Amino acid sequence: MSCTTILVGKNVSYDGSTIIARNEDSADGEFTAKRFVVVHPDEQPRQYTSVISHLSIDLDEEYSGQQPMRYTAMPDAVQKQGIWAEAGVNAENVAMSATETITSNERVLGADPLVEYAPAVGHQGEQGYHAEVPGGIGEEDMVTLVLPYIHSAKDGVRRLGALLERYGTYEMNGVAFSDVDEIWWLETVGGHHWIAKRVPDEAYVTMPNQLGIDEFDIEDAFGEQESHLCSDDLREFIESNHLDLAVEHESLFNPRDAFGSHSDSDHVYNTPRAWFMQRYLNPYDEVWDGPDAVHTPMSDDIPWGRQPERKITIEDIRYLLASHYQGTVYDPYGTQGDDRTRGMFRPIGINRNSQLAVLQIRPDQPESCRSLQWIAYGSNAFNTLVPFFSNVDGTPEYLESTGARVTTENFYWANRIIAGLCDHAYAGTANAVESYRQKTGAQGHRIVAATDEQVARLGASDTSTANGEVRGILEAANQAIAEELKKETDALLNGVLFTVSMGMRNGFRMSDN
Numbered sequence: 210m211s212c213t214t215i216l217v218g219k220n221v222s223y224d225g226s227t228i229i230a231r232n233e234d235s236a237d238g239e240f241t242a243k244r245f246v247v248v249h250p251d252e253q254p255r256q257y258t259s260v261i262s263h264l265s266i267d268l269d270e271e272y273s274g275q276q277p278m279r280y281t282a283m284p285d286a287v288q289k290q291g292i293w294a295e296a297g298v299n300a301e302n303v304a305m306s307a308t309e310t311i312t313s314n315e316r317v318l319g320a321d322p323l324v325e326y327a328p329a330v331g332h333q334g335e336q337g338y339h340a341e342v343p344g345g346i347g348e349e350d351m352v353t354l355v356l357p358y359i360h361s362a363k364d365g366v367r368r369l370g371a372l373l374e375r376y377g378t379y380e381m382n383g384v385a386f387s388d389v390d391e392i393w394w395l396e397t398v399g400g401h402h403w404i405a406k407r408v409p410d411e412a413y414v415t416m417p418n419q420l421g422i423d424e425f426d427i428e429d430a431f432g433e434q435e436s437h438l439c440s441d442d443l444r445e446f447i448e449s450n451h452l453d454l455a456v457e458h459e460s461l462f463n464p465r466d467a468f469g470s471h472s473d474s475d476h477v478y479n480t481p482r483a484w485f486m487q488r489y490l491n492p493y494d495e496v497w498d499g500p501d502a503v504h505t506p507m508s509d510d511i512p513w514g515r516q517p518e519r520k521i522t523i524e525d526i527r528y529l530l531a532s533h534y535q536g537t538v539y540d541p542y543g544t545q546g547d548d549r550t551r552g553m554f555r556p557i558g559i560n561r562n563s564q565l566a567v568l569q570i571r572p573d574q575p576e577s578c579r580s581l582q583w584i585a586y587g588s589n590a591f592n593t594l595v596p597f598f599s600n601v602d603g604t605p606e607y608l609e610s611t612g613a614r615v616t617t618e619n620f621y622w623a624n625r626i627i628a629g630l631c632d633h634a635y636a637g638t639a640n641a642v643e644s645y646r647q648k649t650g651a652q653g654h655r656i657v658a659a660t661d662e663q664v665a666r667l668g669a670s671d672t673s674t675a676n677g678e679v680r681g682i683l684e685a686a687n688q689a690i691a692e693e694l695k696k697e698t699d700a701l702l703n704g705v706l707f708t709v710s711m712g713m714r715n716g717f718r719m720s721d722n
Contacts, residue, residue: 211236212309213482213557214416215526216385216392216408216514219572223522227392229385230526230567231306232589233283233295234559241293242286242621243564245584245608247601248294253277253357260291262326262344262379266354271372277357281582281599283564286611286621294352296566298580298599300674302389303359304568307351308382311396311420312470312479320450321399324377345377345400351384362386362393366405366438369395374440377401383416389570389579393438396420398468402446407436412514413490413521417482417557420469421513424461471509481506481539481554486529490517498537506539506554523567523583523594524650530565531558531589542590542635558590560628564621565589569596577679578664581657584608587624591631591638593646595653595694598660598683600674605691620691623698630702630709637708645701652693660686 217228235241258265268277281297296306324345331338346354354372359365365386377400384395392408394416406422408414414421427444430437440446447453452467484506488497494515495503504511533556538546541556567583580599585592586608597604611621631638664679674680 211418211478211555213418213530214306214309214383214385214414215486215529216387216394216414216416217521217526218392218408218410218412219390220410221413221517221520223520224571225573226569226571227387227389228521228523228526228567228569229304229306229387229392230530230565230583231296231309231385232530232557232565233563235561235563237561240561240625241563242611242613243283243295243586244286244611244621245582245597245604246282246284247279247603248282248297248357249279249602250277250357254353257350257354259344259346259350260288261347261349262324263341264326264343264346264350264376266376268354272358275358279602280356281601281604282352282356283566283584287613291349292353293349294356295348295564296568296582297352297356298568298570298582299356299359300600301360302570302576302580302600302674303356303361303365304385304387304570304580305352305356305359305365306385306566306568307355308348308384309416310348310418311381311383311416312418312472312475313381313399313420313468314470316450316452317399317468320446320452321402323379323381324400325379344379346372347378347380348382351382359386362388362391363407363438366393366395370403370405370438370440373397373403374401381420383421387568387570389572394422395438396422396464396468398440398443398446398464402440402443404430404440404443404464404468405438408514409436411516413517414514415483415486415511416513417479417486419475419479419483420465423463423465423510423513425464427462465513475509476507477553478555480508480511481534482557483511484508485532485534485537485557487511487515489529489532490521490525491515493518523569523596526567527565527583527585527589527594527646527650529557531585531592532556533558533590542639556590558588560588560632562587562589565594567594574661575664576673577676578661578683583653585624586611586621588628588632591628591642592624593649593694593698595649595690596657597687597690598657601680601684601687603684605688607691607695617699617702620694620698623702627698627702627705630705634705634709634712637712638705641701641704641708645697649694649697652697653690656686656690656693
């Protein structure tokens with residue numbers, strides 16, 4: 210699956226939070242309806258079998274009898290290919306987002322092939338019969354297999370890394386973990402190998418479907434492991450397969466050169482997204498446009514992470530993960546450029562965005578209300594991003610009840626309808642969409658602040674996520690946010706439908722009245 214990720218270290222977020230955010234995008238020609246749910250320990254599978262790879266894992270055995278925790282998730286509404294839990298926060302305020310599909314090269318995949326499912330050949334008992342061979346784990350599986358069992362971001366890296374080494378993977382993926390102190394980013398390397406790096410507190414990271422880490426301290430990974438982790442035999446894997454492409458070895462190892470791709474298609478599909486995000490967050494640090502540009506949309510050396518020029522807000526993240534190259538000649542809805550440039554590059558806010566999860570772990574709040582899961586459904590160019598507390602026993606029906614049937618009674622399908630209408634009348638509906646975003650976003654911030662105050666007034670000594678009274682308060686807040694959201698979404702749909710209907714080609718100015 211194609212996706213876009215932004216990771217924000219705690220020293221450069223607006224309130225000291227760690228923030229991990231990712232668009233989940235469906236494959237070309239597909240649209241995937243999503244739900245927001247809470248998975249309780251008794252609902253967590255103990256004998257897990259992947260739909261895509263037919264791999265079965267005994268989770269009680271894998272985790273030595275450790276009991277799973279409650280966690281939020283964003284599964285597919287129609288699970289024809291499995292759960293695809295995608296993103297959530299567990300009861301200990303550890304967040305996980307999985308996965309960002311990334312790229313590799315022939316040298317890596319030849320040295321450590323992906324572990325793909327092989328179906329049975331023939332019939333059992335007949336000559337030439339071959340039993341099926343299960344594949345490894347993938348995006349379908351990772352959140353379900355890892356998030357309920359981890360106690361920190363670094364623990365998440367180690368847990369997932371162990372699964373990758375044991376079972377392998379059938380795809381190249383990037384995975385984000387966060388807690389109140391740290392963010393870690395893991396990238397798979399071939400079928401069984403992986404690397405992970407701690408996001409510096411003073412930096413943000415942009416990931417546009419490419420293997421991204423561009424500096425890796427192997428000595429730290431095999432030593433103190435303060436900011437780097439990797440599979441146990443990574444050093445030998447690199448050396449025996451001649452993967453290190455550095456001419457001089459005075460600098461840190463570059464995984465992007467060794468493990469990543471360098472294709473022409475990257476310059477259409479991937480690098481332009483990193484260029485636009487960093488151009489927005491660091492507009493004055495370098496020249497981004499014209500013949501003197503330091504980095505262009507087709508540059509292969511756009512940094513994995515950098516320090517922003519100002520602190521990053523939730524609204525910045527929403528803007529970037531909804532963006533389509535506004536203010537440039539590449540904007541498909543813009544007036545600059547021409548037919549050749551508009552639509553030249555793959556937008557971030559694309560028609561097949563399924564859901565956006567922004568996972569915010571706030572250090573200035575007690576454990577019981579520390580984590581927020583900001584949610585958007587459908588095409589981000591035409592939707593809104595709203596917050597929900599994660600320490601709850603259930604989610605509002607408006608976000609949970611998504612099914613295959615198209616209906617305005619749930620948030621996913623209402624947004625899909627709005628986007629389909631607005632796309633054909635962008636200029637006439639853009640102001641209405643922006644007003645909707647601002648109003649719903651402000652309502653979300655207001656209700657979150659009021660709820661934080663209500664929790665603080667309890668004065669309870671038990672500030673852990675096990676506090677049932679607090680969970681009831683948070684559920685009520687989530688319901689209030691959902692009710693306001695439905696009211697404003699219905700109003701936007703009404704206004705957009707009127708605007709688009711007035712522009713229909715079969716209209717006629719003479720009235721019958």
